[in-house]
Amino acid sequence: MSVMIDQASQLRRIVRQSTRATVIAVTSGKGGVGKSNIAVNLAIKFASVGKRVVLMDADLGLANADVLCNIDLPSNLSHVISRKRELADVMVDGPGGFRLIGGASGLVRMIDLSDYDRQRLVTALAELEARTDVILIDTGAGISPNVLSFTRSADQVLVVTTPEPTAITDAYAVIKVISRDAPDRPLSLLVNQVRQHGEGRLVYERIAKVARQFLSVHVMDAGFIPSDPEVPAAVRRRSPFLLASPRCPASLGISQLAMRLERGVAPSLDGSGGFFNRMSRWFRK
Ligand SMILES: Nc1ncnc2c1ncn2[C@@H]1O[C@H](COP(=O)(O)OP(=O)(O)OP(=O)(O)O)[C@@H](O)[C@H]1O
Numbered sequence: 001m002s003v004m005i006d007q008a009s010q011l012r013r014i015v016r017q018s019t020r021a022t023v024i025a026v027t028s029g030k031g032g033v034g035k036s037n038i039a040v041n042l043a044i045k046f047a048s049v050g051k052r053v054v055l056m057d058a059d060l061g062l063a064n065a066d067v068l069c070n071i072d073l074p075s076n077l078s079h080v081i082s083r084k085r086e087l088a089d090v091m092v093d094g095p096g097g098f099r100l101i102g103g104a105s106g107l108v109r110m111i112d113l114s115d116y117d118r119q120r121l122v123t124a125l126a127e128l129e130a131r132t133d134v135i136l137i138d139t140g141a142g143i144s145p146n147v148l149s150f151t152r153s154a155d156q157v158l159v160v161t162t163p164e165p166t167a168i169t170d171a172y173a174v175i176k177v178i179s180r181d182a183p184d185r186p187l188s189l190l191v192n193q194v195r196q197h198g199e200g201r202l203v204y205e206r207i208a209k210v211a212r213q214f215l216s217v218h219v220m221d222a223g224f225i226p227s228d229p230e231v232p233a234a235v236r237r238r239s240p241f242l243l244a245s246p247r248c249p250a251s252l253g254i255s256q257l258a259m260r261l262e263r264g265v266a267p268s269l270d271g272s273g274g275f276f277n278r279m280s281r282w283f284r285k
């Protein structure tokens with residue numbers, strides 16, 4: 001019996017060593033659609049099923065995953081960029097068992113970084129791949145060189161929108177730019193703050209149809225998350241809703257999303273050589 005357990009644990013170790021993390025970039029066109037809340041709670045969900053999860057708050061202008069988790073960060077990505085810290089030193093334990101790399105709110109704009117510093121950051125992140133199952137990147141809103149550098153580095157891009165017409169047009173614009181920038185990157189759409197039955201599906205179908213017709217891009221369906229008063233209540237408490245209210249509609253939406261991502265709503269690109277190689281390719285451009 002103990003031999004079998006031994007073999008099983010050995011096998012698990014080998015499997016772990018031979019796999020690399022799935023990198024999921026959470027992005028949007030319009031700001032304030034729910035990216036950070038989704039990224040934090042999705043990180044908690046994945047961690048709750050035993051995955052090693054790192055959430056990187058790459059919204060370097062308006063980073064706030066630390067605020068949502070009520071964490072005081074002694075240091076963050078800006079210290080890595082300015083070479084005062086190593087990436088491993090700025091990672092902190094988040095609630096529910098994921099690890100957080102805090103963003104550099106208002107201090108540094110990645111757009112101003114030299115290629116050398118960008119490469120240092122990406123190399124450090126790439127080293128994480130081997131020791132992590134899921135890397136979630138909260139990219140911040142809109143289309144900028146920063147955001148594109150992260151969507152380009154991801155295995156899959158999750159575009160978040162709400163049913164608002166402005167969010168929908170901005171989501172389409174982001175899909176257009178990302179699909180031109182990285183044509184092979186699997187894209188999926190998540191509709192957040194859905195208020196009526198069927199609304200999420202309707203929004204998905206509208207965007208997917210236009211993307212198919214005008215961009216020849218296949219946008220996958222990541223589902224929806226209902227509008228739920230528990231979300232703003234949790235933000236005010238600075239405690240993620242999945243922990244405080246695991247059965248609330250938004251929490252159930254996060255569980256469904258995690259399942260869809262795991263089942264491969266946007267399958268990872270096997271053989272693409274990992275985060276590091278993809279980023280290196282980009283730097284050689
Ligand atoms: N499913 C939901 N139901 C109700 N309110 C929500 C939901 N999702 C997000 N919100 C509200 O929307 C606000 C914005 O959410 P969040 O900060 O996660 O968006 P964001 O896309 O990360 O914004 P930014 O672009 O500024 O980074 C939050 O204050 C939250 O209360």
Ligand SMILES: [Mg+2]
Nearest residue numbers: 035036059064
């Ligand atoms: Mg945010």
